[in-house]
Amino acid sequence: MPDAADPAPMTAPSRRKFRREGEERRRQDLIEATLDSVAEYGLQGATLRTIALRAGVTAGLIRHYFPGKEELLQEAYTALVGRMTEQAKTALVMEDASPRQRLAAFVTANLNAPIVDARVFSLWATFLGRANADPTLARAHRDGYLGFRNEVEAVVAEVLAAERRTPDASQLRHHAIAINAIIDGLWIEGCLAAEMFSPGELAAIGVKAIEAELGLGPPEQFQER
Amino acid sequence: MPDAADPAPMTAPSRRKFRREGEERRRQDLIEATLDSVAEYGLQGATLRTIALRAGVTAGLIRHYFPGKEELLQEAYTALVGRMTEQAKTALVMEDASPRQRLAAFVTANLNAPIVDARVFSLWATFLGRANADPTLARAHRDGYLGFRNEVEAVVAEVLAAERRTPDASQLRHHAIAINAIIDGLWIEGCLAAEMFSPGELAAIGVKAIEAELGLGPPEQFQER
DNA sequence: AGCCTTGTTGTGCAAGTGTATAAATAGCCT
DNA sequence: AGGCTATTTATACACTTGCACAACAAGGCT
Numbered sequence: 001m002p003d004a005a006d007p008a009p010m011t012a013p014s015r016r017k018f019r020r021e022g023e024e025r026r027r028q029d030l031i032e033a034t035l036d037s038v039a040e041y042g043l044q045g046a047t048l049r050t051i052a053l054r055a056g057v058t059a060g061l062i063r064h065y066f067p068g069k070e071e072l073l074q075e076a077y078t079a080l081v082g083r084m085t086e087q088a089k090t091a092l093v094m095e096d097a098s099p100r101q102r103l104a105a106f107v108t109a110n111l112n113a114p115i116v117d118a119r120v121f122s123l124w125a126t127f128l129g130r131a132n133a134d135p136t137l138a139r140a141h142r143d144g145y146l147g148f149r150n151e152v153e154a155v156v157a158e159v160l161a162a163e164r165r166t167p168d169a170s171q172l173r174h175h176a177i178a179i180n181a182i183i184d185g186l187w188i189e190g191c192l193a194a195e196m197f198s199p200g201e202l203a204a205i206g207v208k209a210i211e212a213e214l215g216l217g218p219p220e221q222f223q224e225r
Numbered sequence: 226m227p228d229a230a231d232p233a234p235m236t237a238p239s240r241r242k243f244r245r246e247g248e249e250r251r252r253q254d255l256i257e258a259t260l261d262s263v264a265e266y267g268l269q270g271a272t273l274r275t276i277a278l279r280a281g282v283t284a285g286l287i288r289h290y291f292p293g294k295e296e297l298l299q300e301a302y303t304a305l306v307g308r309m310t311e312q313a314k315t316a317l318v319m320e321d322a323s324p325r326q327r328l329a330a331f332v333t334a335n336l337n338a339p340i341v342d343a344r345v346f347s348l349w350a351t352f353l354g355r356a357n358a359d360p361t362l363a364r365a366h367r368d369g370y371l372g373f374r375n376e377v378e379a380v381v382a383e384v385l386a387a388e389r390r391t392p393d394a395s396q397l398r399h400h401a402i403a404i405n406a407i408i409d410g411l412w413i414e415g416c417l418a419a420e421m422f423s424p425g426e427l428a429a430i431g432v433k434a435i436e437a438e439l440g441l442g443p444p445e446q447f448q449e450r
Numbered sequence: 451a452g453c454c455t456t457g458t459t460g461t462g463c464a465a466g467t468g469t470a471t472a473a474a475t476a477g478c479c480t
Numbered sequence: 481a482g483g484c485t486a487t488t489t490a491t492a493c494a495c496t497t498g499c500a501c502a503a504c505a506a507g508g509c510t
Binding site: 240243244245246248282283284285289 | 488
């Protein structure tokens, strides 16, 4: 008897009111709702209805913007990876900084919020777990990852060059791999147990470990210029 | 008309033959089948029927050994974590080895098969992605993780003690965190892109990075004893 | 103002899900 | 050998899921 409380007794079963949104806006909203749902309920709980509810629309609409659920998930993951690497690289575009300072800034940026974040980690792990089975996800991950590692390798080369050192390609690659591992590993620790670290502690550990890996001495306080 | 092809026309609809297995054996098989299914199809594809098929039984039997699917998944993850940490620690029980050798052996063991393995990684990521929502999984992970890090910290303490160095608790903790990160990060890289590394390369990178982190010089070839 | 496009809703459906439960049989005990 | 019991199968069921489609209305256009 849900009608009993209806203040307008004779009204025909009213349809839900809605607003038309621009296409790009709706797609963005749906992708965001998808990421939210996956982060909160996992891939299992991220049903079309859950996603639609979160986006403030009904489930049927999703098929108007995406061919199917699979494609929505793939686009959502691609968007996530893109956002992560974009944020990570932002710290690299500092002008007027020594290579070593830029490397430290890069590491610090990657080991603090918003990159260190439980929700982002949950998404990362969830999608990556499926990457084995889904080549599209694997591809999206690989692109983002290689881009990231190339950035690392480029900065490392600059740092070592500024120190008058000339590593061969193999050494450079090994440094990049190790540094990448340090950042990734600390990122995971921070995401999974943020309360175990005081603010800035992870970044400090990371910078020190990386400088040790590169064999850098105490920092040069008086930079040129 | 499925009966048309039946070679024994008058036989009553034959029931599936089966063997009775010991309780422990069946539980193990079911858990293994669960891990296989999750690794291959993800949490979504790991349905009771898929799992049962893989274990060579029918779906109904699962409920005879586990209260529900949730509990089966939790026990499977617990088993996985237990196996991983157990394997990892195995390398530490070397007698007649210097602390530094034991640390190197530990790192090497963790950066080669069977710990570096795409299937294990897929499982790790899949379950961890759900840890946010499922406290039981989070607990299982945390236990395994803390055990691992304590091992690392203990070995690091031994190594530094053998070098006549006396780090305070904070330094020790930082070293353990960094070394843990190096191992984790390289482990991930190896699992996700094994073909990018030559055999033993990851372990070599890891050992070098960790020795740099600890400020260890070139190895002492002539160990005491 | 009125129409027309199309974004949006609501309903329906077949397939698949976890769970419940009755029927059957394998293998031990006497 | 024959019965007993607990393991195992098979079937049923309520529910959810992704997807299809027809009805509808929001908002720009003329």
